[in-house]
Amino acid sequence: MTQARLTVEDLTVRYGALQAVRDISATFQPDSIVGLIGPNGAGKTTLLNALSGFTDITSGRVRLGERDITRLSGQARVALGIVRSFQTVRLLEDESVFLNVALGCERNPQPTVVEQIFSLPRQWRARRRDLAATYQILDTLGLSEFAGRAVAELPYATRRLVELARILVVHPEVVLLDEPAAGSDRAERDLMGRTLRQLHAREPFTMIVVEHDVDVVRKLCSYAIALDSGAMIASGEPDVVLENDRVQEAYFGVGHRA
Numbered sequence: 667m668t669q670a671r672l673t674v675e676d677l678t679v680r681y682g683a684l685q686a687v688r689d690i691s692a693t694f695q696p697d698s699i700v701g702l703i704g705p706n707g708a709g710k711t712t713l714l715n716a717l718s719g720f721t722d723i724t725s726g727r728v729r730l731g732e733r734d735i736t737r738l739s740g741q742a743r744v745a746l747g748i749v750r751s752f753q754t755v756r757l758l759e760d761e762s763v764f765l766n767v768a769l770g771c772e773r774n775p776q777p778t779v780v781e782q783i784f785s786l787p788r789q790w791r792a793r794r795r796d797l798a799a800t801y802q803i804l805d806t807l808g809l810s811e812f813a814g815r816a817v818a819e820l821p822y823a824t825r826r827l828v829e830l831a832r833i834l835v836v837h838p839e840v841v842l843l844d845e846p847a848a849g850s851d852r853a854e855r856d857l858m859g860r861t862l863r864q865l866h867a868r869e870p871f872t873m874i875v876v877e878h879d880v881d882v883v884r885k886l887c888s889y890a891i892a893l894d895s896g897a898m899i900a901s902g903e904p905d906v907v908l909e910n911d912r913v914q915e916a917y918f919g920v921g922h923r924a
């Protein structure tokens with residue numbers, strides 16, 4: 667059980683004249699799975715960027731619990747347990763699955779140089795912790811058999827799982843996933859949805875996931891937020907949000923039902 671209640675208040679992100687995110691207020695309950703939906707250019711990635719500290723916020727606040735994290739860097743937010751993935755795969759393609767995932771541990775508190783010189787046992791404990799965590803997450807995600815393989819040799823859907831392992835190896839409190847199944851086929855999307863649900867059931871964390879597939883959103887998420895042109899047009903139970911007239915209109919045009 668995590669304690670991290672992430673909130674945004676009147677959040678706006680402007681790029682020149684464009685308001686990519688406009689005046690959004692929302693609370694992400696601890697351990698919930700929130701689906702972020704909306705047509706292309708709606709502001710979904712920009713909102714994740716604002717939550718993870720990857721873009722400057724024009725106005726408004728981001729809080730984790732009572733703490734105001736609006737001005738914290740992405741790195742400082744990682745240290746608080748907020749991690750993210752990107753819309754496209756970002757891995758060291760020529761390196762092994764094991765190394766890619768183990769490198770995710772760099773986000774854990776590491777021994778300082780002084781500690782490294784004067785306190786070897788402590789350094790070894792940190793290394794042992796990171797290696798154990800790497801083996802464990804590879805096992806959980808069914809990736810152990812690929813541990814020694816170069817990422818570039820693996821099918822796309824497996825690479826997306828490697829990316830997930832790299833993020834989750836630090837046992838984060840808040841996980842922001844930008845279209846984790848983008849570029850995958852129907853079966854791979856379902857598998858990603860099931861995998862995320864199982865991981866979350868095993869060890870809960872707050873998950874905010876951008877996902878276009880309405881079936882995955884229905885099955886995976888406990889809450890949904892719909893964006894259009896940077897604004898929040900609906901929020902609540904996924905079934906209700908997906909049936910909302912404005913959401914239907916934004917996705918399918920006036921008069922069309924899914």
Ligand SMILES: Nc1ncnc2c1ncn2[C@@H]1O[C@H](COP(=O)(O)OP(=O)(O)OP(=O)(O)O)[C@@H](O)[C@H]1O
Nearest residue numbers: 681684686704705706707708709710711712713753
């Ligand atoms: N760094 C940037 N500079 C200028 N404009 C940007 C920048 N990033 C995003 N935008 C614009 O902000 C708007 C929202 O983009 P964003 O990427 O957040 O949408 P999205 O909902 O993630 O779309 P998609 O489903 O295509 O990924 C778009 O009009 C986009 O062109």
Ligand SMILES: [Mg+2]
Nearest residue numbers: 710711712753
């Ligand atoms: Mg996007």
